[in-house]
Amino acid sequence: MADKSIYVPRNPQKYLGTNITRIELKSSWERSFALFLDNSPSVLGWTYEALPTKTLHESGIAYLNPFTGRQTIYKPDFFVVYVDRNNKKHAEVIEIKPLDEVPPGLGGTRNRTVTKLKEARQILNAAKFAAAVEHCAKRGWQFRVVTERELFKPPARSIR
Numbered sequence: 001m002a003d004k005s006i007y008v009p010r011n012p013q014k015y016l017g018t019n020i021t022r023i024e025l026k027s028s029w030e031r032s033f034a035l036f037l038d039n040s041p042s043v044l045g046w047t048y049e050a051l052p053t054k055t056l057h058e059s060g061i062a063y064l065n066p067f068t069g070r071q072t073i074y075k076p077d078f079f080v081v082y083v084d085r086n087n088k089k090h091a092e093v094i095e096i097k098p099l100d101e102v103p104p105g106l107g108g109t110r111n112r113t114v115t116k117l118k119e120a121r122q123i124l125n126a127a128k129f130a131a132a133v134e135h136c137a138k139r140g141w142q143f144r145v146v147t148e149r150e151l152f153k154p155p156a157r158s159i160r
Helices: 028-039 116-139
Strands: 002-007 024-027 041-046 061-064 071-074 077-081 090-095 140-144
Touching: 002 028, 024 028, 028 041, 028 077, 028 090, 061 116, 071 116, 090 116, 116 140
Parallel strands: 090 140
Antiparallel strands: 002 024, 041 077, 061 071, 077 090
């Protein structure tokens, strides 16, 4: 998944961040998602690793690291504002993660092939995601984890 690259939006008016000429994405998966957001007509605005506040952008979401016991800052991958089929506006915080790094209680993998490192990442991500859900709920936003299941799912065929 690691494949750092610079992304320059094709629709810069939709990008809510300040680093519009140098969005440094950390993976090809994030690049695919950024391209989707940039080109989707239902997306009104989006930003990478920044959350809106009343004054510019805050650095992220505070959470308690379960391994160090210290408060740490979590920067989710994307913040997106979009309209649904009924023209209702939504705001969502989205994290891009491999399925095997998502805690089992949140739809991740629970099988014999999960290594100790992946298990540790699941524990850490559980703490981050719990803080994100709480943070988003206070603001009327949603939090969602997007994995390879959603990113690379074949498009649905319509039968008419």
